[in-house]
Amino acid sequence: MSVKPTSDHHGPGLPSDWPAKKKVTLVGAAANFVLAVGKTVVGVIGQSQALIADGIHSLSDLFGDALVLIAARWGSHAADDNHPYGHARIETAATAIVGFLLLAVAAGFVFDSVGRLFDPERQMQPGWIVLVAAALSVAIKEGLYHYTQIVARKTRSPLIAANAWHHRSDAFSSVVVIIGAGGAVAGFPWLDPLAAIFVAIMVGWVGWQFIGSSVAELVDTGLSPEKLEELDRLISSVEGVRGHEQLRTRKMAGQAFMDVRIHLDPDLTLREADRIARKVQKVLIEKVPEMTDVVVGISPKT
16 A cells, blocks of 8 residues: 655646746756856956856856756656656756766866966966956855755755755856956966865765765665664554564655555454554654655564
8 A cells, every 4th residue: 555645736747846946947047147148258358268167167057957947847747657656766867967067067177277287377367357257156156056955955856956056066166266366466376276176176076976876866775774763663653563574765856765564463453454554654754754655565463
């Protein structure tokens, strides 16, 4: 038997969190378009190759937003005959792609920064307008990061969380531009490539974490030992349960699915056994926020 929580829908097969995912992604896309154009233009005027590259980074974020919007749209479809557990793993796969994008951005930072670190002729002398543009970029992208993280937590979507960190990676790159431009003005042009390498390592680590968590979901890795202990405690707390076995879990785009076989008194009637099984389902779904579906089997305790 199985119990699934009910949810409001907005259109065929779309749950209530789709509008929030759509809105935050479109807001991010609009901001990335403005930043891509603005930073590129200011980079040319202010003679800053770093800001031009930062503008191209914002353009890559725009493509990332398009990917997130498509994946979140299709991943939000409800279960059907061909996909009994829903389409959430579309989000999981897209999260891995966003992770690879972050790794690619990090690799580009490292490659360019190492080259500039050992080639003083490539260390440019930007003007103050570059600092202003980069500071505005940091403020906008950091605001987008926090806004997107709020939506990610409410919708329990790793894909939206990954896009939030993509916003922050752009803010990091703008910080690099500020450090580089400020260092150039102060007479320390080597600060720019050094800071870029440091930030690239941070961005790359985040990308690697998203890839790792996505791959773990795609191969049906279960919940953590700590979470399994919590599930064991909740099942055992239901009156009438004399033990359980075959507890299995899987994760899917911020959701959790599980099945378990509980042991009951063999003298119970079928109605009483069904009542206890449904109580187990209710407790697990109510007490574990990410739990979406629970299948409970019954066997007599001999």
